[in-house]
Amino acid sequence: MVPLSYYLALSAILFCLGIAGFLFKRDLITVFISIELMLNGVNLAFVAFSHALHQLDGNLFVFFVMVVAAAEAAVGLAIIIAVVRNRRTLEVDAASQLRERRS
Amino acid sequence: MALTLFFLFALIAVAGAVNLLIQRHPIYSALSLVTVMGALAVEYLLLGAEFIAFIQIIVYAGAIMVLFVFVIMVLNAGEVAGEPRSRIAAFLGLPVLTLLGILLVSRTAAPFAATRLGTGDYLVQTAAVGDGLFHAYLLPFEVTSVLFLVGVLGAVVLAARREEPKRQAKAAGAK
Amino acid sequence: MPAGGLRRCGRYEMTTLAFFLLSLVKCLVVLFILLTAVAYIQLAERKIVGRMQARVGPTRVGPFGLLQPAADAVKFILKEDLIPDTAHKFLYVLAPMLAVVLALLSITVIPIGGDITLFGVHTALQITDLNVGLLLILGVTSLGVYGVVLGGWASNSKYSLLGSLRGGSQMISYELSLGLSLIGPIMLAGTLSLRGIVEAQRHLHWFILPQIVAFFIYITAAFAETNRVPFDLPDAEGELGAGYHTEYSAMKFAMFFLAEYVNMITVSCVATLVFFGGWSGPLFGPALLVAIEPILYFLAKVFFFLFLYIWVRGTLPRFRYDQLMGFGWKVLVPLALANVMVTALVVAWR
Numbered sequence: 001m002v003p004l005s006y007y008l009a010l011s012a013i014l015f016c017l018g019i020a021g022f023l024f025k026r027d028l029i030t031v032f033i034s035i036e037l038m039l040n041g042v043n044l045a046f047v048a049f050s051h052a053l054h055q056l057d058g059n060l061f062v063f064f065v066m067v068v069a070a071a072e073a074a075v076g077l078a079i080i081i082a083v084v085r086n087r088r089t090l091e092v093d094a095a096s097q098l099r100e101r102r103s
Numbered sequence: 104m105a106l107t108l109f110f111l112f113a114l115i116a117v118a119g120a121v122n123l124l125i126q127r128h129p130i131y132s133a134l135s136l137v138t139v140m141g142a143l144a145v146e147y148l149l150l151g152a153e154f155i156a157f158i159q160i161i162v163y164a165g166a167i168m169v170l171f172v173f174v175i176m177v178l179n180a181g182e183v184a185g186e187p188r189s190r191i192a193a194f195l196g197l198p199v200l201t202l203l204g205i206l207l208v209s210r211t212a213a214p215f216a217a218t219r220l221g222t223g224d225y226l227v228q229t230a231a232v233g234d235g236l237f238h239a240y241l242l243p244f245e246v247t248s249v250l251f252l253v254g255v256l257g258a259v260v261l262a263a264r265r266e267e268p269k270r271q272a273k274a275a276g277a278k
Numbered sequence: 279m280p281a282g283g284l285r286r287c288g289r290y291e292m293t294t295l296a297f298f299l300l301s302l303v304k305c306l307v308v309l310f311i312l313l314t315a316v317a318y319i320q321l322a323e324r325k326i327v328g329r330m331q332a333r334v335g336p337t338r339v340g341p342f343g344l345l346q347p348a349a350d351a352v353k354f355i356l357k358e359d360l361i362p363d364t365a366h367k368f369l370y371v372l373a374p375m376l377a378v379v380l381a382l383l384s385i386t387v388i389p390i391g392g393d394i395t396l397f398g399v400h401t402a403l404q405i406t407d408l409n410v411g412l413l414l415i416l417g418v419t420s421l422g423v424y425g426v427v428l429g430g431w432a433s434n435s436k437y438s439l440l441g442s443l444r445g446g447s448q449m450i451s452y453e454l455s456l457g458l459s460l461i462g463p464i465m466l467a468g469t470l471s472l473r474g475i476v477e478a479q480r481h482l483h484w485f486i487l488p489q490i491v492a493f494f495i496y497i498t499a500a501f502a503e504t505n506r507v508p509f510d511l512p513d514a515e516g517e518l519g520a521g522y523h524t525e526y527s528a529m530k531f532a533m534f535f536l537a538e539y540v541n542m543i544t545v546s547c548v549a550t551l552v553f554f555g556g557w558s559g560p561l562f563g564p565a566l567l568v569a570i571e572p573i574l575y576f577l578a579k580v581f582f583f584l585f586l587y588i589w590v591r592g593t594l595p596r597f598r599y600d601q602l603m604g605f606g607w608k609v610l611v612p613l614a615l616a617n618v619m620v621t622a623l624v625v626a627w628r
Binding site: 104130131134137153154157158160161164165166169172173176177228229230 | 423431
Binding site: 001002003004006007008010012013014015016017018020021023024026030032034036040047048050052054056057059060063066067070071072073074075077078081082084091 | 109143212231247
């Protein structure tokens with residue numbers, strides 16, 4: 001018998017670690033991977049509540065989250081390929097040509 | 104028994120997530136995420152969602168992350184060396200994030216401490232998932248198929264190589 | 279639930295400890311049989327392909343070459359285990375292990391026969407009967423791409439990288455038609471559990487007849503998934519210098535080899551279970567024979583598929599990479615989708 005709060009705590013921890021990766025990491029692909037980690041954390045919360053409330057809808061929503069994550073990953077990685085082809089680097093701060101001059 | 108399994112795989116998931124942050128090469132981050140997904144699939148099995156657990160393995164860990172690994176291989180991504188990070192980010196970032204985590208856990212998770220989930224309580228039959236997808240959630244299902252079509256077209260257009268500059272150079276050279 | 283008391287484990291009541299020990303014994307027996315089988319299938323391949331090429335295979339080691347696998351095993355263990363200097367060490371060592379573990383994992387849901395009672399223990403001839411057993415096999419097939427892709431990339435060499443990229447993209451392309459081709463029989467059986475699918479084919483209602491198209495798609499996709507001729511460009515010896523396992527030697531190479539043959543066995547078992555009715559066949563003779571016959575029928579059908587693999591290897595030429603990918607996406611996927619639609623219409627009409 002596992003308390004629901006344990007599952008939600010795990011979900012929250014994974015989500016926060018995802019945010020940490022998203023904010024602190026310097027290369028595009030790892031930032032993108034952290035976004036997927038956040039989505040996984042959220043999925044766990046959905047499934048946990050689905051079990052607790054004995055409703056199917058949580059599982060179905062997880063299905064849709066996975067579908068959307070797949071589409072997002074495909075397009076996002078295509079964008080990353082295009083960016084790398086132009087800039088030759090995966091660094092997050094490299095796409096800064098529109099930034100105003102620091103003077 | 105279920106508690107032991109939960110803690111074991113929760114530990115693996117968190118260790119994988121921390122490893123994702125610590126590793127400098129993107130391939131190891133990607134593989135750490137695959138480990139996290141595997142551990143979460145077991146957690147879904149503990150929560151009776153067997154179809155979702157295996158769809159997580161087949162789709163998320165077995166297709167989406169393979170795409171990530173392919174892109175890392177093709178782009179020959181390595182460790183990114185950049186400017187030194189700002190000290191403020193290091194000093195403030197981690198404590199604030201830990202505070203956020205603690206807030207999230209105490210405000211959203213803790214109120215549900217009384218609800219106990221037994222593993223055999225609720226088993227989702229695959230037929231029920233299909234039923235829900237094609238009756239109650241039919242519109243979102245069809246919308247996601249359009250989403251996939253748009254995604255595939257977008258990915259092909261964005262990642263395709265541009266042929267024109269070569270042709271123009273050839274034409275200029277021939278003249 | 280009381281910790282030490284009886285509870286339902288699968289289909290039978292027994293204590294948790296008994297269930298655990300029983301599963302452990304089953305796993306060890308299956309592992310032993312499987313590893314021996316892989317060694318002798320490799321010998322069978324060499325001899326059969328040899329005969330097809332008008333020569334005998336290995337005959338020197340032991341009578342009719344029957345000790346050749348033992349000699350090969352000793353050779354693999356004693357050979358020098360190299361790790362190239364520029365390879366990514368962790369992934370280089372991980373990739374073959376991943377390939378073997380994943381290959382062996384799918385055997386856990388494959389049922390060999392009905393129930394047996396040995397030494398007073400009543401159990402099923404299967405390590406575990408998951409409700410979604412077929413999804414486990416598809417999941418393991420999906421994860422199998424990592425073994426190939428990481429092995430080639432970690433070797434840090436041209437041929438390996440090309441081989442692994444080709445192998446990986448081939449495997450993910452044919453995974454799609456593999457899964458789609460299995461949906462037809464799933465709809466006819468109404469369940470994802472392998473034992474349920476076999477039981478839906480009782481009394482000779484084998485799914486091979488209504489699902490003949492799905493069967494051919496499945497076999498083709500399975501040949502591509504296991505990287506066997508005619509889809510073996512990723513580890514084509516003459517073209518890519520052995521592809522993704524170029525840089526591997528000794529035990530690690532043996533592990534890739536092992537994974538390939540175990541995958542072949544898994545695919546053959548699934549084809550038997552899903553299309554040929556598993557262990558069903560006419561039962562005759564005394565009671566002892568009747569107990570063993572289902573297992574023998576199952577093994578006979580699996581051997582037929584393995585022979586088919588070897589036969590095709592000795593006969594067909596290799597697909598070119600673009601032909602391979604074109605075939606997978608432009609022919610097999612639409613065909614599999616059409617099969618799913620037609621089957622769905624027939625099932626709904628019934």
